[in-house]
Amino acid sequence: MPKINKYVDIDTVEREAKKDLIDRHSPFITVEGVAKKCEMLPVKVKMGNEYTHPDDFDHYIESITLFDGETKLAMATFVPGTLGNEKSHAEVTFNIRPMKNKLNLIAHGYCTKHGIWESTPVVVEVAE
Amino acid sequence: MPKINKYVDIDTVEREAKKDLIDRHSPFITVEGVAKKCEMLPVKVKMGNEYTHPDDFDHYIESITLFDGETKLAMATFVPGTLGNEKSHAEVTFNIRPMKNKLNLIAHGYCTKHGIWESTPVVVEVAE
Amino acid sequence: MPKINKYVDIDTVEREAKKDLIDRHSPFITVEGVAKKCEMLPVKVKMGNEYTHPDDFDHYIESITLFDGETKLAMATFVPGTLGNEKSHAEVTFNIRPMKNKLNLIAHGYCTKHGIWESTPVVVEVAE
Amino acid sequence: MPKINKYVDIDTVEREAKKDLIDRHSPFITVEGVAKKCEMLPVKVKMGNEYTHPDDFDHYIESITLFDGETKLAMATFVPGTLGNEKSHAEVTFNIRPMKNKLNLIAHGYCTKHGIWESTPVVVEVAE
Numbered sequence: 461m462p463k464i465n466k467y468v469d470i471d472t473v474e475r476e477a478k479k480d481l482i483d484r485h486s487p488f489i490t491v492e493g494v495a496k497k498c499e500m501l502p503v504k505v506k507m508g509n510e511y512t513h514p515d516d517f518d519h520y521i522e523s524i525t526l527f528d529g530e531t532k533l534a535m536a537t538f539v540p541g542t543l544g545n546e547k548s549h550a551e552v553t554f555n556i557r558p559m560k561n562k563l564n565l566i567a568h569g570y571c572t573k574h575g576i577w578e579s580t581p582v583v584v585e586v587a588e
Numbered sequence: 589m590p591k592i593n594k595y596v597d598i599d600t601v602e603r604e605a606k607k608d609l610i611d612r613h614s615p616f617i618t619v620e621g622v623a624k625k626c627e628m629l630p631v632k633v634k635m636g637n638e639y640t641h642p643d644d645f646d647h648y649i650e651s652i653t654l655f656d657g658e659t660k661l662a663m664a665t666f667v668p669g670t671l672g673n674e675k676s677h678a679e680v681t682f683n684i685r686p687m688k689n690k691l692n693l694i695a696h697g698y699c700t701k702h703g704i705w706e707s708t709p710v711v712v713e714v715a716e
Numbered sequence: 717m718p719k720i721n722k723y724v725d726i727d728t729v730e731r732e733a734k735k736d737l738i739d740r741h742s743p744f745i746t747v748e749g750v751a752k753k754c755e756m757l758p759v760k761v762k763m764g765n766e767y768t769h770p771d772d773f774d775h776y777i778e779s780i781t782l783f784d785g786e787t788k789l790a791m792a793t794f795v796p797g798t799l800g801n802e803k804s805h806a807e808v809t810f811n812i813r814p815m816k817n818k819l820n821l822i823a824h825g826y827c828t829k830h831g832i833w834e835s836t837p838v839v840v841e842v843a844e
Numbered sequence: 845m846p847k848i849n850k851y852v853d854i855d856t857v858e859r860e861a862k863k864d865l866i867d868r869h870s871p872f873i874t875v876e877g878v879a880k881k882c883e884m885l886p887v888k889v890k891m892g893n894e895y896t897h898p899d900d901f902d903h904y905i906e907s908i909t910l911f912d913g914e915t916k917l918a919m920a921t922f923v924p925g926t927l928g929n930e931k932s933h934a935e936v937t938f939n940i941r942p943m944k945n946k947l948n949l950i951a952h953g954y955c956t957k958h959g960i961w962e963s964t965p966v967v968v969e970v971a972e
Contacts, residue, residue: 543939665791
């Protein structure tokens with residue numbers, strides 16, 4: 461409390477409305493390319509995989525935060541209208557630079573109506 | 589994950605170092621005055637009650653977020669040095685205006701070394 | 717560009733609509749108590765002095781930022797509804813700790829419809 | 845005040861130290877692909893073109909904000925260490941969706957030691 465809603469595989473969910481609710485609120489992390497120690501690494505976080513989320517004034521994705529374990533790496537904040545007030549995937553690509561052998565990436569998305577949603581963690585092996 | 593550390597009454601904690609760790613990282617919410625519907629209500633959030641937290645460049649309180657249930661009301665962001673690089677209680681007073689009968693206030697503090705810490709919830713009865 | 721709108725004394729402004737526009741968007745800084753070096757100092761920033769600003773979903777005060785000269789000290793971020801969707805003075809009190817003899821406080825407020833507005837600077841003499 | 849430092853073409857600057865100061869603090873905006881009305885448009889903002897900026901605890905790029913004219917579209921916030929505490933180009937790619945014929949993109953970067961820096965504006969013609 462505030463509840464941290466966690467992603468569950470929507471293939472295991474029966475009700476269509478619930479699939480939609482879960483998917484459109486969940487952050488999906490994609491690491492672009494191969495992680496190498498001390499080199500820049502683009503990490504994309506996209507809200508919703510199959511379902512889009514409103515960008516209404518009273519209902520929008522206000523922020524996306526990227527963590528490595530318990531450490532906040534970066535946060536993006538949006539306003540209603542960033543996505544043209546149309547249903548969309550809010551998305552941001554952060555550039556980070558790993559200095560250790562393993563990252564444990566996790567993202568939070570915040571919806572102004574449905575609270576905090578957490579991605580599944582993405583473990584990244586970092587090459588020397 | 590990221591772990592949300594929750595406040596526990598430090599009187600129940602034995603080790604001094606652990607008392608200090610918990611107390612200095614926990615947000616404490618104080619509602620100033622009586623909450624009346626549709627009137628402005630100052631809500632103070634102070635990090636640490638008995639123990640102070642460093643304000644070092646590599647170890648400081650970066651943000652305090654206030655929620656009503658799952659709804660974010662306001663967030664304050666700090667930089668290292670806001671508190672003169674001295675051990676302190678990071679503190680912010682937000683003004684909110686309740687429009688319903690009950691608030692369920694809860695705060696998160698974020699420490700750049702020790703992650704997210706959650707206050708105990710403060711239920712506020714709002715007079716008509 | 718983005719234009720930084722600066723406060724002008726509304727007594728010098730003739731048109732009522734313009735007085736209202738300027739006043740309700742301008743941050744007003746109040747230092748509470750006497751500033752002493754190395755002691756905590758509450759600094760209140762209030763949007764609008766005589767005129768209130770909407771807290772509508774498509775028109776609200778999204779943030780207040782406090783600077784000392786060119787250095788950001790703290791930032792507060794709000795969502796529409798923090799102020800009950802009623803016309804109000806958005807307001808936040810930051811606690812800072814001055815370590816030098818003089819502060820040059822200045823605040824920015826951001827309105828989602830009317831952009832960035834800058835307060836008049838407040839010079840604070842800090843006692844030893 | 846706070847001063848908004850504006851980018852000037854460093855080819856017109858003589859002193860190497862000044863070229864470095866200006867370039868590494870300036871946000872550079874790149875629109876990826878062709879802007880089409882109502883379609884998602886990635887906008888990259890990179891701090892520094894030829895010169896990199898420290899990512900030290902007491903000296904780092906704390907935020908990048910993207911505006912369309914006077915309207916804030918999105919803001920990214922970083923912590924020291926996002927870039928491995930190595931000299932780097934802080935960089936973020938926001939996804940926006942233009943709904944009108946022309947964008948007037950402009951970015952602000954904030955350095956914890958050298959304040960606010962503004963990009964040159966990028967006018968984007970949006971195809972129907």
